[in-house]
Structure formats: structure tokens, C-alpha cells
Amino acid sequence: MDFIQTLKIALRALRTNKMRSFLTMLGIIIGIAAVIAMMAVGAGARHVISQQIASIGSNIILVLPGSTTSGGLRTGSGGAQTLTSDDGKAIMAECPSVDMAAPTVRSSGLIVYGNMNWSTVIMGTTPEMFAIREWGVDNGRSIEQQDVDSAAKVCLLGQTVAENLFGSADPIGKIIRIKKVPFTVIGLLDRKGQSPQGQDQDDAVFVPLRTAQRNLVRAHKPNLVGAIMVKAKSEELLGKAEEEVNALLKQRHRITNGKEPDYSTRNLSEILAVAEQSSKAMSLLLGVVASISLIVGGIGIMNIMLVSVTERTREIGIRMAIGARRNDILLQFLTEAVLLTMIGGITGILLGAVGATVVSNLLSWPTLISVESISIAFFFSAVIGIFFGFYPARKAASLNPIDALRYE
Amino acid sequence: MSSVISLTDISRVFVMGDQQFAALKGISFDVTQGEFVAIMGASGSGKSTCMNVLGCLDIPTSGRYLLDGVVVGGMSTNQLADIRNRKLGFVFQGFNLLARTPAVENVELPLIYSGVPPKERRSRALAALEMVGLSGKEKNHPSQLSGGQQQRVAIARALVNSPAVILADEPTGNLDSSTSEEIMTLFTTLNRQGITIIMVTHEPDVAAYAGRRITFKDGLIVSDTH
């Protein structure tokens, strides 16, 4: 018997029991949808993480004021203010594995242009920070060493800030007020997107470090900084650079052995590794759910196929009397099972794609449904059909034609 | 004339646990090409058992069965399926058509299993339906046909692959007397065209249509008008 005929017979059988066929498929639909969504969301997460790695810049160590506790890391904000601009200079000058270091101060406040105002993050920093974070200007110029030295009242705008203050107008050369102090806009930064913590990195204005220290932050000492961003010369030197920074700062801050340091260092790659790990764990969890659903779905198909074989015993008898070989019967029922799982699989792929699109829209991630994941889903649904359909099909094929014909 | 069917000392013993029952106890007869044979006998005399053997649905415990010059004994299930497909046509008491399937597709069924291409299949099925007087009912499902019409579809299905023999086990058993007459008239017509028919029946007036009557009793042949 030819394949098209087998397919037609199977389709007719499925159509006779539409509701039953649909319910039987449901397990496969859910399982495959979960597989597709899992792979798409997983790929989206990996994409976002790798983008964030690129947005931060690579091989970065963050030095924060405040100490580490035995329980883990403590965030720098609110900790004792102990780091100075000179620490930054020293790190850059004295640590051989360090490529660059950029001290920063951070504040927040209202900025005003004309009758527009916007509350945002204000960062005081040195030109190195833009080099470390590989962050160029879209328009105008960046902050230069000379601006820092002279404590010039100039600023760089993040894209979000520019949009909110200027709309589509060109901000370069305009005077804005940051915490009531007038600043000249010298440049507009490239768009950077979200940070690993989910903050909009473009929602910030940047001013020269010394300008910020003098005019924007209240501190008991003039050259205190909030953090120092350090870039190692290479990925391999990241660990060594961290050691050197630690050794240098211990000496500069007179931390003797056994005493807790008044600063802490954080390796950004480690934080990202943790993020990646948790996205993998999430994928694994979804994968387990998907496999269980597929197995349960497969058992459902086996169950219904067994019922179907019993119901159609007489039909099987007729076909055998008329000249169907055992293989024809086997193939007929196997095709039916595979068709069930394949239709379920295709429905699941569509559903999973829709689900993945919704999820990634909610998280504003890119939707990444790969051809690979679709083929895997397709392959799996066929395999499940063959695996769980084989036993019922063999049962049908091994019926005795006389008994089958007599079956009521 | 050559023998289409030749049974020599056929027996069929059913084993149920430690009990044995001989439904056929050594049966021999030949059927010549173009004959119309009626098999009669009391209930339980072994008629259907004999038809199952003739139809290659059952294998005799002993004896020799020659169908169209071929020894049937010792064949594989696939070979038996092919013989049923090409050399035999079945007509059952309960019609045994596929439900929810148009008449023409029921008739096409044997051709599907012998690998006849779709176009030829359709035209041969339509021709067979015309032969049994069912033109115009091709699209009807079995539930949309009378008992007599359903049996005609079954006969068309038995005919469509030009078998050597048509085997009919009580083909009129579910039909009233006038419909039975119609079916027997059809059988007679087909027989006149040279088709060999072996038919089981309880009714003497149905058996009267056949040219030869074999009577069974307790698994043995007690009379043969041959």
C-alpha cells in the first residue's frame, strides 16, 4: 500500500473523532510549546547577557568603599566613604596588570532645560571611564582630561535624558541646569541599553570628576569618590589585576593583616556568570517540565491508540480478509499515532512561538526562535509518536483475522 | 475444465485447554472453474470453518488445499494475505463494510492493498458497482444504503480484483426474502459470466439457485449433488 493512501486513512480516522484527537494531542501541544518557549527564552536571555557584557565592557573590576562581610558582598552605597581620586590615580600608575582606572562619583538630582526638567543620575568621572566601558559619543565630543583638570562646567547626556529634555532637537551647545548649576552640553552619548541589573544606562548625565566633587556632591573631603572602575589588560590578567589592586589599596589605606579592609572589589564577569547560571537553571527547569509533559502526552496517545484498536477490531478484520498484510495494519496505526503527535507538535511550535514572543516582549528581549529548536521539536514529536504508537499498532497487526471479523 | 479448488482430506481440530474439538473431520471436494456451489447443513456442522479454510483465513490441521493450482499449506502470513487479496473475494452475512466510508471507497479497498494506482482503482471500482446495479450510489456511506444495497457493495468489493473464487458465508442471512432473491439473481448473473461462487446457506430456496449442493453434518460431507 502506498504512503499517501496510508496517510489518507489515518487522517480520516483522526477526523472521525475530532474532539478525542484534539484532547489526545493536548499533552504533546503543551510539551512542545514548552520546549520552543524554553529554547527561545533561553536564547533571548543568553543574548541579553552577552549584550550586557559588551555594554559594561570586558575585564572590569569595580572597587567600592565599605568592607566585605563574611556573609558576602555589601553594596558600596551607604558604606563609609574611603576611596579618593588619588587611589584611582595610584591604581593606574602602580598596578602593572591594570590597563585603566576611572574614579567616579554618583549623585542624583533634577536637571532643567527651559521649562523641561528630568530627574536622573549624575555621574562625575574621568575620560578613562568611557574608554573602559567602550562608550562613544553619538554627537559632539566626550569629556577630556583638560575638562577634569579645570573642573569645567560641561556635561555629556545619555540618550534617555536628551530625549526627555530636548526631544528631537540638537542639545549640543545648550546650557542646562544640573542641581541648579549651569552646564554646557558638549556631547550626546551612544545608546547603551539596560544594565545587568535592569537599569537604563542611558538615563544619566556625565560631568568631569572634579566638577562633580566641587559643585554637585556634598562630602567632608573634596576628593572622595564613590567607586573606581578598573580595567585589566586582558581576561587572563583579571585575577592578577584584582590582587594588585587589593595589595596596593591595603598599603595605601594601612590595612594590616587580619584587619577588615575599608573597601571591596567586585569582578563583573563573576556577577554575569551568576546571571548566566541562573538563566541556565531556568532553562533546565523548563526542560524538565517539557519532558514530563511530553512523556505524559505520549502515554495519553498510547492509551487512546489502544482504545482505538479495540474499537476498530472489526475494521482490522475486514482489511485483513481483503488482503491487508500485517505490516499494512501496523503502518496504518503507527501513521495515525505519528500524525497525532506531529499535528500536536506543529500546533505546539506555533503556540510556543507566540508564548516566547509574548514573554520576550514583556521583558523587552529579542525573540530568538531558532530553526534548530523547531527541528528538535519536530523530531521529538515524531519520535514520541513512533515510540508510544508502536505497541498499539503491533497489537492491531497481530490480531487474528477470523476473531477480528467476529468481534462485536 | 480445471479445478479452481481442490480439498483433500481436510480436518480442523480446535484445542481449548485440555479439550479438543474436530469441526472438520476429513473433507474432500473439488470445485471446477465456473461452478456455483451451495454448502448446506445444520448449525455447527462446520460450514463456516470450511469457508475460513477456503478463504485462507484459517489453516487446516491436516489435509491438502490447492487453490488455483497453488498449494496453500505452509505459506507465510504475507503470502496468505496476497492470496486473499488477488484470488479470493469475500461476502459476509453482516456485509462487513467500513462505516463512514463511501461505497466506492469500500469497493476500492482490495485494490489499495494490491497497489493499483488511484485512477485505475476508481474506474475499476465504479465498473464493479455498475455490475451489481449500484450506479449512482457511489458516494453513499453504508448507513445511507439498504441491507440489499450494502450486500451489493460487498459483492462489488469481492468482484473488483477479478478473483478466482467468491466465497459467501450466508450472504442472505440478514436479508428479507425478496431482497435475497435479488442478491441470488445477481449471483446467478455473475456466475453465468464465468465467476466461480461458493456459498453457505441454510435456506433451500436460496440453495436452489446453485448448480451444486454439498451438505455437511458433524464435520463431514454427507451429500454432494455433483
Ligand SMILES: Nc1ncnc2c1ncn2[C@@H]1O[C@H](COP(=O)(O)OP(=O)(O)OP(=O)(O)O)[C@@H](O)[C@H]1O
Ligand atoms: N475458534 C473456535 N474454537 C473452538 N471451537 C470452534 C471454533 N470455531 C468453531 N468452533 C466449533 O466448530 C463447530 C463448527 O463451527 P462452524 O462455525 O463451522 O459451524 P457452522 O456450520 O458455520 O454453523 P452455523 O450454521 O451456525 O454458522 C462448532 O461446534 C463450533 O463450536
Ligand SMILES: [Mg+2]
Ligand atoms: Mg457459520
